[in-house]
Amino acid sequence: MSIASGLRPKSPTERLLAGNSWLVFAFFYAPIVLLIFFSFNDNNNVGIWTEPSLRWYGEMFRNDEVMRALRNSLVIAAISTVVSTILGTATALALERFRFRGQRVYDGLVYLPIIIPDVTMAVMMLLFFAQSFRLMEGLFGFAPEFGVGTISLSHIAFNISFVAVVVRARLGQLDPSLEEAAADLYADRWQTFRRVTLPLILPGVAGGALLALTLSLDDVVVTSFVSGPGATTLPVYVFGLVRRGVTPLINAVSTVMLVASMLLVGASLVLQRNPKSNDSE
Amino acid sequence: MSIDVRDTQTEVHLEAAAEKAASRRGFLLALPSWLYLILFFAVPLVIVFVYSFASRSSTGLTRLERWNLESYRRLFDSLVAEIAFRSLVLAIATTVICLIVSYPFAYYIATRRPLVRNVLLVLVMIPFWSNFLVRTYAWRVILGTDGPVSQLSQAFGGEPIRLLFTVPAVLIGLVYGFLPFMVLPLYAALERMDWSLVEAARDLYADGWTAFRKVTWPLSRPGVVAGSILVFIPALGAYVTPAILGGAKTTLLGDYIVSQFLAARNQPFGSALSMAVMAVMLAAVIVYFRSGARNL
Numbered sequence: 001m002s003i004a005s006g007l008r009p010k011s012p013t014e015r016l017l018a019g020n021s022w023l024v025f026a027f028f029y030a031p032i033v034l035l036i037f038f039s040f041n042d043n044n045n046v047g048i049w050t051e052p053s054l055r056w057y058g059e060m061f062r063n064d065e066v067m068r069a070l071r072n073s074l075v076i077a078a079i080s081t082v083v084s085t086i087l088g089t090a091t092a093l094a095l096e097r098f099r100f101r102g103q104r105v106y107d108g109l110v111y112l113p114i115i116i117p118d119v120t121m122a123v124m125m126l127l128f129f130a131q132s133f134r135l136m137e138g139l140f141g142f143a144p145e146f147g148v149g150t151i152s153l154s155h156i157a158f159n160i161s162f163v164a165v166v167v168r169a170r171l172g173q174l175d176p177s178l179e180e181a182a183a184d185l186y187a188d189r190w191q192t193f194r195r196v197t198l199p200l201i202l203p204g205v206a207g208g209a210l211l212a213l214t215l216s217l218d219d220v221v222v223t224s225f226v227s228g229p230g231a232t233t234l235p236v237y238v239f240g241l242v243r244r245g246v247t248p249l250i251n252a253v254s255t256v257m258l259v260a261s262m263l264l265v266g267a268s269l270v271l272q273r274n275p276k277s278n279d280s281e
Numbered sequence: 282m283s284i285d286v287r288d289t290q291t292e293v294h295l296e297a298a299a300e301k302a303a304s305r306r307g308f309l310l311a312l313p314s315w316l317y318l319i320l321f322f323a324v325p326l327v328i329v330f331v332y333s334f335a336s337r338s339s340t341g342l343t344r345l346e347r348w349n350l351e352s353y354r355r356l357f358d359s360l361v362a363e364i365a366f367r368s369l370v371l372a373i374a375t376t377v378i379c380l381i382v383s384y385p386f387a388y389y390i391a392t393r394r395p396l397v398r399n400v401l402l403v404l405v406m407i408p409f410w411s412n413f414l415v416r417t418y419a420w421r422v423i424l425g426t427d428g429p430v431s432q433l434s435q436a437f438g439g440e441p442i443r444l445l446f447t448v449p450a451v452l453i454g455l456v457y458g459f460l461p462f463m464v465l466p467l468y469a470a471l472e473r474m475d476w477s478l479v480e481a482a483r484d485l486y487a488d489g490w491t492a493f494r495k496v497t498w499p500l501s502r503p504g505v506v507a508g509s510i511l512v513f514i515p516a517l518g519a520y521v522t523p524a525i526l527g528g529a530k531t532t533l534l535g536d537y538i539v540s541q542f543l544a545a546r547n548q549p550f551g552s553a554l555s556m557a558v559m560a561v562m563l564a565a566v567i568v569y570f571r572s573g574a575r576n577l
Binding site: 003005013014016017019020021024025027028029031032035038045046048058076087088090091093094097098099100101103108109110112113115116117118122123124125126127128131147153154156157160161165189190214217218220221223225235238239243246251254257258260261264265268269 | 294303304305306307308310311313314315317318319321322324325326328332384385386388389390401403404405406408410411412413414415416418419420421422423425427429444445457489513514517518521524525529534535538539542547548551552553555556558559563564566
């Protein structure tokens with residue numbers, strides 16, 4: 001509602017601000033647009049435009065390694081999203097709605113995975129799995145391998161916290177008297193949760209789940225440390241390719257990943273269009 | 282029914298029991314993720330901490346028997362100090378550039394009509410949610426020898442520009458990657474600001490600049506702090522950006538740590554480096570909470 005009164009329309013300051021904004025938008029989008037544009041280029045060389053074609057998309061679908069990595073990515077993202085959404089929501093409820101012993105320590109522990117740098121998290125997971133697999137080898141004579149399992153476990157470890165923070169923000173905005181009213185009307189705890197709390201926090205839960213999904217689909221650093229020789233994810237596979245050089249195939253895969261991200265943004269925006277959440281802000 | 286006869290003793294007991302039951306329920310609700318985070322986060326953290334005091338055998342194996350501070354002493358070697366200094370300078374430069382670019386940008390968005398504002402905000406959210414690796418890769422295409430920047434320069438009769446694998450390339454990548462992290466908190470702070478205070482300042486004959494300096498800027502400071510921390514922390518530990526856009530001479534802390542585990546096979550030293558980076562981050566976060574910006 002509030003337009004900066006200090007700025008009359010079309011003042012020089014205003015023009016400078018507008019100019020800066022369009023430059024920033026160009027900076028944001030030019031690389032993305034260029035990448036998508038060149039993914040439709042029928043040439044072995046990325047920078048030289050010859051003619052439009054879907055050649056590299058065909059190549060992508062025929063590439064077994066890309067398809068295997070894609071499948072792994074989707075499986076891991078699905079597992080880690082479901083598990084971390086359930087655990088993260090429970091965490092948010094426990095922290096926001098209850099007082100219990102050890103809560104403050106727990107509160108700190110939940111925030112740490114968000115703050116900790118990717119690289120440190122990656123090192124932690126690598127040493128942990130290496131150490132515990134060595135231990136299992138000694139105890140049982142066999143140990144699991146690095147792969148989909150280790151990647152999923154690591155993704156859940158950082159996703160719980162992100163889901164918890166998002167859901168907690170939603171719970172914090174909630175009017176506790178609604179839950180009290182349900183209890184006053186003889187709803188038991190489970191009914192109160194099912195009929196009142198859950199529907200109200202659902203946009204937050206869905207937002208947290210989408211964030212977890214995105215983080216899992218995008219992660220490179222942690223995943224590259226805990227992936228095995230036979231099992232890697234799409235971003236880690238692409239990362240390996242990129243380090244060796246630029247190819248049009250990477251452009252095609254990247255475009256697919258970009259489109260997937262944008263679909264997720266769209267989904268999260270639709271979820272946030274809940275009129276309730278607009279009012280409270 | 283003796284409602285009137287209130288047995289306070291029983292009431293107190295009941296209340297205490299109810300409280301205890303609620304406390305138990307909260308604990309049970311938190312228990313699964315509590316256990317998960319202890320096993321898959323706290324224990325790994327302790328392992329890295331322990332490893333940072335271990336020593337490395339000549340074959341690259343980690344020996345846990347003799348604890349020592351050798352890895353921490355190496356943090357002060359000139360090579361490490363150089364890498365740490367470069368990382369710090371790049372992280373600060375990234376933060377400052379992001380702030381200078383984002384502030385007027387966020388200000389512009391926050392002062393639009395609500396409809397325009399929402400559209401512009403969506404346009405900021407899209408790159409924010411897009412795959413970081415892919416966005417960084419795009420700059421590798423742009424800055425490469427046969428990329429558009431170089432081609433443009435050649436078209437005008439210039440030399441082919443080789444920005445890729447240099448420090449400026451890494452800086453561009455970092456700014457591009459983390460810019461949305463600065464824009465969003467700044468926008469949040471400016472959008473919820475009480476603009477009537479700026480009007481009041483203008484009514485009291487403050488010129489535009491004074492009103493900004495004395496009112497808008499102090500009120501938006503929580504956003505500035507939050508955005509700076511959100512950019513500084515990942516920029517300091519960045520691994521993907523230097524790995525894709527940097528070269529041998531632009532090693533940053535992130536890829537240096539990774540190389541200790543994958544190439545050099547010096548796990549104790551890599552662990553000590555990780556702990557050091559984490560200490561810096563925690564310090565930054567404490568600054569963040571102290572500054573009262575936690576509501577953003």
